[in-house]
Amino acid sequence: MTERAESTNTAGIAGLDPIWRVVFDQAWLSWQQKNFGIGAALVDPADGSIVSVGRNRVLQEEPELRTLSGNMTAHAEMNAFASLDRWNAEGLHLYTTLEPCLMCIGTAMQLKVAHVHAAQRDEFFHGMDAIWAQHEVTASRYPTQSDPLPGRLGQLARLLPLTYNLRHFPNMSAAAKAKHHRPQLTELAQRIVDAEFNNDELGNLRDLPNVDAALVSLWDLLPEEDEVGPA
Numbered sequence: 009m010t011e012r013a014e015s016t017n018t019a020g021i022a023g024l025d026p027i028w029r030v031v032f033d034q035a036w037l038s039w040q041q042k043n044f045g046i047g048a049a050l051v052d053p054a055d056g057s058i059v060s061v062g063r064n065r066v067l068q069e070e071p072e073l074r075t076l077s078g079n080m081t082a083h084a085e086m087n088a089f090a091s092l093d094r095w096n097a098e099g100l101h102l103y104t105t106l107e108p109c110l111m112c113i114g115t116a117m118q119l120k121v122a123h124v125h126a127a128q129r130d131e132f133f134h135g136m137d138a139i140w141a142q143h144e145v146t147a148s149r150y151p152t153q154s155d156p157l158p159g160r161l162g163q164l165a166r167l168l169p170l171t172y173n174l175r176h177f178p179n180m181s182a183a184a185k186a187k188h189h190r191p192q193l194t195e196l197a198q199r200i201v202d203a204e205f206n207n208d209e210l211g212n213l214r215d216l217p218n219v220d221a222a223l224v225s226l227w228d229l230l231p232e233e234d235e236v237g238p239a
């Protein structure tokens with residue numbers, strides 16, 4: 009292992025709760041398969057056991073039992089919910105590599121998730137707390153939340169789905185918002201998208217085995233922390 013890889017691992021997944029290993033592996037597999045690149049898991053906080061996992065499968069054409077795929081409901085968190093072997097998620101913790109969207113946080117409240125650990129904020133959906141406070145059901149069920157992961161691993165969590173936005177929806181408001189809040193990260197995401205068409209050295213990123221290797225490869229290009237602060 010190179011010196012770079014050792015220092016990267018120290019700052020990356022290796023020092024975290026091992027649940028993140030599973031969640032980031034799901035995110036990487038999702039991204040390798042040209043989906044959004046988001047992974048999720050539902051965890052029992054009593055013993056730390058993983059109850060279900062999911063990954064974003066919006067472009068996956070081949071259906072699989074107990075999963076959503078091939079359409080825009082096939083988010084990572086929705087797939088963790090879809091494979092649950094129980095009626096709801098009461099008391100469970102939701103781990104996800106990116107802050108849940110409107111659909112996924114709605115489902116989390118519907119199924120009574122207790123707490124959300126998101127590796128990084130999504131500037132497009134962040135800050136809706138005031139909306140949920142308007143109704144007694146959502147006010148009482150809105151899950152508590154942990155802070156995002158610090159450092160470049162958190163930035164990588166945002167980078168992967170951002171490449172999907174820039175590739176498929178470059179002129180929509182989510183891409184514009186990302187450019188405003190994360191100019192350096194958005195520039196890197198655009199470079200990765202372009203690289204797949206023009207043989208740039210970043211063009212084979214999807215061939216890397218996991219996010220650890222991606223972190224090593226992108227270390228000098230990733231912002232160290234959020235660029236503009238919370239959305």
Ligand SMILES: [Zn+2]
Pocket residue numbers: 083084085086108109110111112113
């Ligand atoms: Zn979602």
